[in-house]
Amino acid sequence: MNEGAKTSGLRCPICGKPTEQAFCPFCSKRCADVDLNRWLSGVYAVPAKEEEDEDGERPREEGAGEE
Numbered sequence: 379m380n381e382g383a384k385t386s387g388l389r390c391p392i393c394g395k396p397t398e399q400a401f402c403p404f405c406s407k408r409c410a411d412v413d414l415n416r417w418l419s420g421v422y423a424v425p426a427k428e429e430e431d432e433d434g435e436r437p438r439e440e441g442a443g444e445e
């Protein structure tokens with residue numbers, strides 16, 4: 379029943395070890411946590427830039443008068 383459950387041909391993107399089904403696509407919870415932190419860092423970095431734009435000057439599109 380557990381045949382092929384241990385190794386599915388995938389490797390942990392963090393350390394390169396064979397992935398465990400329980401932590402797929404990672405080999406352990408530690409590696410999954412590392413990737414999660416990376417992901418969160420990227421998410422928070424994106425909207426921060428947009429907020430700066432809104433707080434500074436207004437977008438030109440609004441004052442351009444497209445009509």
Ligand SMILES: [Zn+2]
Pocket residue numbers: 390391392393394395404405406409
């Ligand atoms: Zn790993």
